[in-house]
Every structure is written in C-alpha cells, then in structure tokens.
Amino acid sequence: MKTPIAVPVAALLIAIPGQAAAPPFDTPAKVAYMKDLSSGAVLYAKNEDMRMPPASMAKMMTVYVAFDLIKKGELKLDQMVTVRPETWEKWHGPQAGSTMFLSPNERVSVENLLYGIVTLSGNDACVVLAEEISGTEEAFAQQMTRYARKIGMNDSRFGNSNGWPDEGRTYVTAEDLTTLAARTIEDFPDLYKKFYSKESFTWGKTMGGAAITQQNRDPLLGRVEGADGLKTGHTEEAGYGFTGSAEQNGRRIVMVVAGLDSYGGRAEESVRFMDWGFRAWDSRPLAAKGKRIEAAEVQMGDADTVGLVAPKNLAVTLPKGAASEMRVSVVYNGPVKAPIKQGQHIADLVVRTPDMPAQTMPLVAEAAVEEAGFFRRAWLGLTSLFG
Numbered sequence: 201m202k203t204p205i206a207v208p209v210a211a212l213l214i215a216i217p218g219q220a221a222a223p224p225f226d227t228p229a230k231v232a233y234m235k236d237l238s239s240g241a242v243l244y245a246k247n248e249d250m251r252m253p254p255a256s257m258a259k260m261m262t263v264y265v266a267f268d269l270i271k272k273g274e275l276k277l278d279q280m281v282t283v284r285p286e287t288w289e290k291w292h293g294p295q296a297g298s299t300m301f302l303s304p305n306e307r308v309s310v311e312n313l314l315y316g317i318v319t320l321s322g323n324d325a326c327v328v329l330a331e332e333i334s335g336t337e338e339a340f341a342q343q344m345t346r347y348a349r350k351i352g353m354n355d356s357r358f359g360n361s362n363g364w365p366d367e368g369r370t371y372v373t374a375e376d377l378t379t380l381a382a383r384t385i386e387d388f389p390d391l392y393k394k395f396y397s398k399e400s401f402t403w404g405k406t407m408g409g410a411a412i413t414q415q416n417r418d419p420l421l422g423r424v425e426g427a428d429g430l431k432t433g434h435t436e437e438a439g440y441g442f443t444g445s446a447e448q449n450g451r452r453i454v455m456v457v458a459g460l461d462s463y464g465g466r467a468e469e470s471v472r473f474m475d476w477g478f479r480a481w482d483s484r485p486l487a488a489k490g491k492r493i494e495a496a497e498v499q500m501g502d503a504d505t506v507g508l509v510a511p512k513n514l515a516v517t518l519p520k521g522a523a524s525e526m527r528v529s530v531v532y533n534g535p536v537k538a539p540i541k542q543g544q545h546i547a548d549l550v551v552r553t554p555d556m557p558a559q560t561m562p563l564v565a566e567a568a569v570e571e572a573g574f575f576r577r578a579w580l581g582l583t584s585l586f587g
Contacts, residue, residue: 204531204532204533205496205497205531205532205533205534206529206530206531206550207494207529207530207531208527208528208529209493209494209528209529209530209549222243222244222519222555222556223476223480223481223519223520225244225473225476225480227246227457227469227472227473228460228461228465228469229246229457229458229459229460229469230246230247230439230458230459230460231246231247231248231250231252231374231441231456231457231458231459232244232245232246232247232248232374232455232456232457232458232473233245233246233248233374233375233377233378233455233456234453234454234455234456234473234477235378235382235453235454235455236451236452236453236477236481236483236517237382237385237386237452237453237454238450238451238452238483238513238514238515238517239483239514239515239516239517239551239559239561240559240560240561241481241516241517241556241557241559242557243453243477243481243517244473244477245375247374248373248374248375248456249355249373249374249375250373250374251355251371251372251373252371252372252373252374252438252458252459253363253365253368253370253371253372253435253437253438254363254370254371254372254377254433254438254441255363255433255434255435255437255438255441256298256321256323256362256363256431256432256433256434257363257372257377257431257432257433257441257442257443257458258344258358258360258361258362258363258370258372258433259317259318259321259326259361259362259363259431260377260380260381260384260430260431260443261344261347261348261358261380262317262326262329262330262340262344262361262362263314263317263318263384263395264347264351264380264383264384264387264388265333265340265343265344265347266310266314266329266333267384267387267388267391267392268347268387268388269333270310270391271387271388271391275310275333276310277309277310277311277314278309278310278311279309279310279332280307280308280309281307281308281309281310281313281328281329281332282305282306282307283302283303283304283305283306283307283308283324283328284304284328284331285304285305287324287327287328287331288302288303288304288324289304290327291323291324291327292324296323296324297323297364298320298321298322298323299320299322299323299324300313300316300317300320300322300324300325300403300404301322301324301403301404301405301412302316302322302324302325302328302403302404303404308328310329310332312403313325313328313329314329314395315395315398315401315403316401316403317329318395318396318398318416318429318431319395319398319399319400319401319414319416320401320403320414320416321417321431321432323362323364326361326362327361327362329361330361337360337361340361341358341359341360341361341370344358344361345357345358348376348380351379351380351383352379352383353372353376353379353380354376355372355373355375355376356371356372356373356376357369357370357371358370363433363435364435365435365436365437374456374458377443377456378443378454378455378456380443381429381430381443381445381454381456382454384396384429384430385429385445385452385454392428392429393428396428396429396430397421397427397428397429398416399415399416399421399422400413400414400415400416401413401414401416402414417432418430418431418432418442418444419432419442419444419466419467419470419471420444420446420470420471420474423471424446424471424474424475425446425448426446426447426448427444427445427446427474428445428446428447429444429445430443430444430445431443432466433458434463434466438458438459439458439459439460439461440458440459440460440461440462440463440465440466441456441457441458441459441460441466442455442456442457442458442466442470443455443456444456444470444474446474446478448478449483450483450513451478451483451515453474453477453478455470455473455474455477457469457470457473479520480519480520481517481518481519481520482517482518482519482520482521482522483515483516483517484515484516484517484518485513485514485515486510486514486515486516486528486549486551486561487510487513487514487549488510488513489510489511489512489513490509490510491509491510492507492508492509492566493508493509493510493530493549493563494507494508494530494547494563495507495508496508496530496532496534496535496536496546496547497534497535497536498535498536498537498538498540498569499534499535499536499537499538500537500538500571500572501537501538501539501540501569501570501571501572502538502569502570502571502572503569506536506540506546506565506566506567506569507565507566507567508530508532508546508547508563508564508565508566509563509564509565509566510549510561510563511543511545511562511563511564514549514561516551516553516559517559518553518556525553525554526551526552526553527551527552527553528549528550528551528552529549529550529552530547530548530549530550530563531547531548531550532546532547532548532563538569538570538571538572539568539569539570539571540565540568540569541565541568542564542565542566542567542568543564543565544564544565545562545563545564546563546564546565547562547563548560548561548562548563549561549562549563
C-alpha cells in the first residue's frame, strides 16, 4: 500500500537568520493572483478562489483544446474551415463584440483562426473553430470543461467557446486561470511562442476594400521585458480582466487581475503588478536541471529504488534582499509502483520558509524502471512475508 513519504534533503538546506515576509502590494482589482512558475511560489492572492465570469479569458481554454488536438495530430494548422452563414449572422456587427471580421462561406485555416482568437480576440473565430472541432459550440463547451477538470481547473465551467455572457453558466477562478496559463506554456511551448506574442494581425476588409489590421490587446507586450501572453477580457458583467505572463532571466511569472473598471486601468495595473513580481522578489537557485536530489522506493520493479532529478532548473522565490531559513523535503506516495518511465513526475520538492506558503516543484524519475520478472517478483514476495 502506498503511503505519503517525506524525506528531508540536507544538501539543499540553507539556514540564515532573518525574515521572509512577503513585500506589500495593494491593488484596486477585485481579484488578483500571481504565481512564480520557476518555484511554484504564490506571490500574491486576493479572492483567488472566487467564481467569476471570465469574459474573453475563456478563449484561453478554446486555444488549449486546439493546441492539444494539434499536438496529437487530430487537428492541422493548414486545415481549411468554412464559415457557416448562420454563424456569421450571429457573430458579426457591433452587437457581437470583438471580431476577426470573417465573411459568410469564407474558407480560413485553423492557423489563421487561432491568430484571430489570440491576437484579435475574435468571438466569431472561436465559434467557427469550435464548430469545426466538435460539430456544435455546445459540444465544444462540454469538451472545454472536460479538459479543465483534466488539468486541475477544479472550480471552472464553460458554457460557450468565447466567454460571452451566458447567465452564469461559464465561470472560472483566478487560481484556475493561472493553472490554464501555466499548462498552456508548459504543455505547448512552441505553439505558445508562435501564437501568443504576435503584436498585430490583419484579416478582413472594410466596406471600401482596405485590409483591417488590429493590435493585440495584451497590455504587457512592449511594456514589460519578456512579456509574451496571454489574454484580456471585458464584459459589462465581468469588468476588465487580464491573464498575463512574462519571463526574465529564466524566471517566469503568471498573473491574473479581474474586476477593474476601465481599459486604461487594466493596462496600468497589469504592468504595475508584473513589475512588482519581478522587482520585489528574488529567485535563488536550488538545483540545476538533471541534478539528482533523492531516491524513491520502488514496488515490484527490476530495481529497488529510482533516482529523483530536477526536470528543469529549480529555484526558490524569496522577498528581495531577505535572508531566511529554508526547510527542504522530497514528498511522494510510495513505494512507487513499477513500471516507471524515465522523466515521469513521481515526487515533489517542497520548500518551506517562515511567513510564506510552501513552494512545490516537480521531481521526475532519473531512469526507467521495468516491472520485475517472475523470479524477482517471487523473491520480493518471499522477502515481504518474512519482514
């Protein structure tokens, strides 16, 4: 039977007298949340678990589903999609909000629809892509919710593909939006880089025949070093919100603000919040990628233990200039049952510092461990009987 196992890691212990209280920050946003993905540290939390309408930030999930299908080969970037006249009728004109300016019966590639969703926040592009993937937008919304559960968004639900107000059927939390942003960046790094940092995109024509170019609404692009996504949102019900990310010197932060009362206020607060995340906090190296931290016990494998290594450079996040005592441990449910794949996430490195929440980072298997053969299983069975 597996039991939780916590192993202190003396080699990573750092003991320096001092305090590590979080630096102060105040925001007019009704909801605000910030996480340092390099360490797992939550830097700021305000109403992070409050259910709220996401507005266009829901489109991040539409994009996540599409990215996953592309990665699996079930959807192609050059796949051509026809805009149904019924869809165009519903999602064009001022009453339909943000638009890609698609035309009825127009043929458009999945790639361009994704640019239309990410860069232009096109409500029309979302519905056209949803119908291509699942047949109807309703079926696609159900798929979005299934994906949300799968990646750990446990308090979110989607009733449509674009975040259009739907009497409360669609809701998220800031913590869940951060999970979605992090998984998008980590699960699809190449697609994320391709689509999320484009500053403008041209699609559609005016009545006079001129091409229509729209700017990305991301308030961090060009204003915060390393900013590269993700998505703004606005409805009367939700106010102005934004889920954003930036990376500086190998340190990536994801932030969410929501419930702000103006376009300019969202831009100003987003930049101020992200600047605080990088300026007021330090990242201190813990372990280089590939470093063996500990070993985990293995059950019924062709080896008794498996090494636990850092899958990437790991760091701890502390207030700028703070000295602190850190307690580091490896936590896993063990023994870990074979077979185990090399690189499989089977344990966590947990760092605890005074006055701050624990910071949790994944550890992966150093090598593959196969199931034990017949004779080894018999021997292991005998030894377990005799203690």
